[in-house]
Amino acid sequence: LKGRGVWRYKDAIPGNYSKIVSINEGNTPLIPSRNYKQTFYKFEGANPTGSFKDRGMTVAVSSAVNTGYKVVAAASTGNTAASAAAYASRAGLRIYLVLPKGKVALGKLAQSILYGATILEVNGSFDVAMTSVMRLYKDLGIVYPLNSFNPWRLEGQKTIAYEIAEEIGEPDNVIVPVGNAGNIYAIWKGFTELQEAGVISKVPRMIGVQAEGAAPIAKAIEKGLNEPEFFENPETIATAIRIGKPVNWKKAIKAIKSSKGTAISVSDQEIIDAQKRLAREEGIGAEPASAAALAGYDKAIKEGIVDKDQKNVLILTGHALKDPDAMLRLDARRILINPEHIENIVLGEIN
Numbered sequence: 001l002k003g004r005g006v007w008r009y010k011d012a013i014p015g016n017y018s019k020i021v022s023i024n025e026g027n028t029p030l031i032p033s034r035n036y037k038q039t040f041y042k043f044e045g046a047n048p049t050g051s052f053k054d055r056g057m058t059v060a061v062s063s064a065v066n067t068g069y070k071v072v073a074a075a076s077t078g079n080t081a082a083s084a085a086a087y088a089s090r091a092g093l094r095i096y097l098v099l100p101k102g103k104v105a106l107g108k109l110a111q112s113i114l115y116g117a118t119i120l121e122v123n124g125s126f127d128v129a130m131t132s133v134m135r136l137y138k139d140l141g142i143v144y145p146l147n148s149f150n151p152w153r154l155e156g157q158k159t160i161a162y163e164i165a166e167e168i169g170e171p172d173n174v175i176v177p178v179g180n181a182g183n184i185y186a187i188w189k190g191f192t193e194l195q196e197a198g199v200i201s202k203v204p205r206m207i208g209v210q211a212e213g214a215a216p217i218a219k220a221i222e223k224g225l226n227e228p229e230f231f232e233n234p235e236t237i238a239t240a241i242r243i244g245k246p247v248n249w250k251k252a253i254k255a256i257k258s259s260k261g262t263a264i265s266v267s268d269q270e271i272i273d274a275q276k277r278l279a280r281e282e283g284i285g286a287e288p289a290s291a292a293a294l295a296g297y298d299k300a301i302k303e304g305i306v307d308k309d310q311k312n313v314l315i316l317t318g319h320a321l322k323d324p325d326a327m328l329r330l331d332a333r334r335i336l337i338n339p340e341h342i343e344n345i346v347l348g349e350i351n
């Protein structure tokens with residue numbers, strides 16, 4: 001194995017790439033928790049555009065270039081958009097992004113503009129955007145699809161498992177926030193390949209976490225359904241996972257069931273509290289959808305689904321800066337002072 005990041009595992013990524021489009025994605029920090037014995041946070045906010053999406057985009061955009069495509073497209077709740085725009089720019093490809101108007105966190109919309117994508121906004125949820133972009137993929141066949149039903153995306157994202165295993169061996173449980181449901185499958189795929197190669201002895205249990213208002217997979221697992229009942233109007237402040245019809249639901253349920261894992265849902269309040277705890281107890285800044293992993297972890301511990309003393313990894317999928325509005329809504333200690341009297345404030349507090 002040589003190099004760092006996603007392409008360190010080039011031999012495990014199918015396809016031959018004469019040209020690789022990379023911004024040095026991957027090789028993200030695995031941060032030990034201060035609060036639990038052997039719980040780790042895989043901080044995907046450290047990727048070039050601030051989310052795990054970069055891992056899949058480097059492979060999918062490299063594949064688009066090697067296949068001769070000049071135009072790519074993606075529907076997104078925001079992070080796929082930001083990442084696809086960056087990699088398309090790096091590859092010199094034209095990109096169309098289809099976004100749910102008014103439902104994309106500020107940082108991600110800003111990035112999509114910064115990287116120069118053409119932004120097509122639709123009124124409705126991500127699922128409406130997804131249906132719309134499928135017309136470009138299927139009916140017209142004129143653009144290369146960058147959404148996570150694109151298998152190359154998942155081949156890149158599975159390297160999250162490879163890095164974890166290289167660093168701490170096999171975890172007992174991996175807790176992943178779930179939206180379009182590609183990532184939980186990709187990580188499971190990575191661990192399964194490592195087990196088949198004899199690198200690890202067992203695949204960790206995959207624990208998916210969804211927001212209560214957008215939880216088709218968690219509900220399907222809870223009710224023992226083989227097929228989820230989709231959420232027509234998904235709602236959550238964790239806009240990254242505000243998805244009602246996950247395109248990868250079949251893959252996610254397969255990953256959860258074959259790893260003897262599960263999927264649970266948490267409230268928006270639990271997500272906000274978890275985002276605060278991650279930042280104010282662990283010093284880690286993650287966006288709300290990522291903090292859902294900690295909210296779900298705590299719930300899973302309380303309900304005896306997961307043992308807090310086992311080796312557990314939470315996937316923190318995106319950086320806090322992606323959603324400044326979420327941070328500004330938190331309780332803050334902001335005091336307008338008379339600059340000549342600053343010592344009164346501080347001395348008054350620390351004595």
Ligand SMILES: Cc1ncc(COP(=O)(O)O)c(/C=C/C(=O)C(=O)O)c1O
Nearest residue numbers: 076077079080179180181182183317318
């Ligand atoms: C921060 C963050 N955390 C978790 C997820 C869920 O991953 P999947 O279950 O693989 O979808 C997303 C997904 C975002 C998009 O789907 C998109 O950007 O269009 C995310 O941005």
